[in-house]
């Protein structure tokens with residue numbers, strides 16, 4: 001069994017060395033442990049510190065964002081022949097001593113994706129807005145995926161090779177929620193274990209402002225939801241318009257049946273027609289989106305088989 005630990009890092013020269021040092025040198029059931037740092041165009045010495053500590057280092061020539069960098073790391077880890085991939089952050093907030101516990105369910109063949117949950121474990125410090133933002137986003141992911149998870153934003157996670165092969169990340173900003181939705185769609189077994197989350201020294205590299213983060217993560221979630229359940233969304237929205245048109249239209253229709261006239265209700269009749277046509281079109285778009293989703297799942301299966309060499 002080969003374990004590759006991926007660490008996306010952006011200007012983390014202060015902590016990257018400590019993170020690598022903290023990684024256990026031996027884990028029961030694992031033969032080889034490799035550390036892969038993906039430096040996202042840092043302007044400091046993140047890459048050279050990581051190299052000195054013995055990590056394999058990939059560098060993006062410029063800053064491409066966490067999701068793109070994570071994706072690159074996952075692909076490289078697969079190329080390196082990883083049976084299990086653990087992702088951890090470069091900021092020393094996760095405790096690398098907990099990696100054995102994180103990989104245990106994958107090693108035992110009980111899970112494909114193991115999430116280290118901060119909310120089931122312990123949090124030394126997390127700003128209040130972030131805490132509630134994380135809670136809200138986890139609630140949405142729970143609803144959409146149907147998985148009983150408590151921390152959808154955790155960066156401390158373990159993937160089986162199978163799970164890594166199934167991931168197709170499209171967001172460039174954050175991979176965290178999208179990967180869970182994809183795991184659910186691929187019927188992978190997802191498990192959570194409680195973990196410890198330490199206070200961040202220095203400022204967040206990812207989140208410049210909570211509103212900015214909420215907007216970008218929110219957009220990723222909406223797109224993720226649309227990819228996952230398009231018909232449900234469009235049927236809901238289109239259905240509302242259709243229903244409004246139907247109720248208004250009944251009034252016009254009943255009057256027409258009784259008197260043979262539409263004339264006192266011409267504005268209502270026009271509004272009815274607009275609402276019905278609008279609602280119908282949205283539902284049709286939903287059907288199209290559902291067909292595109294089905295096509296996507298076939299394409300994902302082809303991609304999976306290509307990557308897996310099947």
Ligand SMILES: Nc1nc2c(ncn2[C@@H]2O[C@H](COP(=O)(O)OP(=O)(O)OP(=O)(O)O)[C@@H](O)[C@H]2O)c(=O)[nH]1
Nearest residue numbers: 008009010040065066069089090091204205206207
């Ligand atoms: N590749 C890449 N990594 C980034 C970028 N921004 C942040 N990271 C890395 O992603 C990880 C998470 O970013 P953090 O700055 O820890 O985010 P945070 O605000 O602490 O968020 P939490 O840890 O979830 O509370 C760290 O390892 C960062 O180095 C980026 O633009 N590109």
Ligand SMILES: [Mg+2]
Nearest residue numbers: 089091093200
């Ligand atoms: Mg952090």
